Amino acid sequence: MNFPSTFVIAQAAPAAGAQAANPLMTFLPLILLFVVFYFLMIRPQMKRQKEHRSMVSALAKGDEVVTNGGLAGRVEEVGESFITLEIAPNVKIKVQKGSVSQVLPKGSLKSS
Numbered sequence: 001m002n003f004p005s006t007f008v009i010a011q012a013a014p015a016a017g018a019q020a021a022n023p024l025m026t027f028l029p030l031i032l033l034f035v036v037f038y039f040l041m042i043r044p045q046m047k048r049q050k051e052h053r054s055m056v057s058a059l060a061k062g063d064e065v066v067t068n069g070g071l072a073g074r075v076e077e078v079g080e081s082f083i084t085l086e087i088a089p090n091v092k093i094k095v096q097k098g099s100v101s102q103v104l105p106k107g108s109l110k111s112s
Contacts, residue, residue: 055100055103056097056098056100059075059078059083059097059100059103060075060078061075061076061077061078062074062075062106063075063103064103064104064105064106064107064108064109065083065085065100065102065103065104066100066101066102066104067085067095067099067100067101068099068100068101069099071085071087071093071095072087072104072108072109073085073086073087073093073109074086074109076092078097081096081097082094082095082096082097083095083096083097083100
């Protein structure tokens with residue numbers, strides 16, 4: 001079926017003249033998605049990093065710690081970026097401060 005070209009042009013004209021979408025409404029879903037990501041993912045991760053940094057900076061001789069690798073020991077020496085752990089009597093190792101995942105309560109290692 002052949003339509004005259006004037007009919008096709010006449011049909012396209014009202015669609016082109018429709019009201020343009022508000023730019024704010026176009027970006028609103030993206031903005032809302034970023035806000036949700038911030039509160040559900042970014043903010044809690046930053047809070048955990050801050051807590052870890054403060055825990056590592058507060059390490060002192062005699063603290064009992066567990067590393068990311070699962071080694072448990074007593075802090076014997078604290079350096080700028082490394083600590084010396086005593087994991088058994090007269091067995092000392094050096095690990096990075098950042099590898100400490102948890103500080104145990106005093107006396108935890110003697111009970112195990």
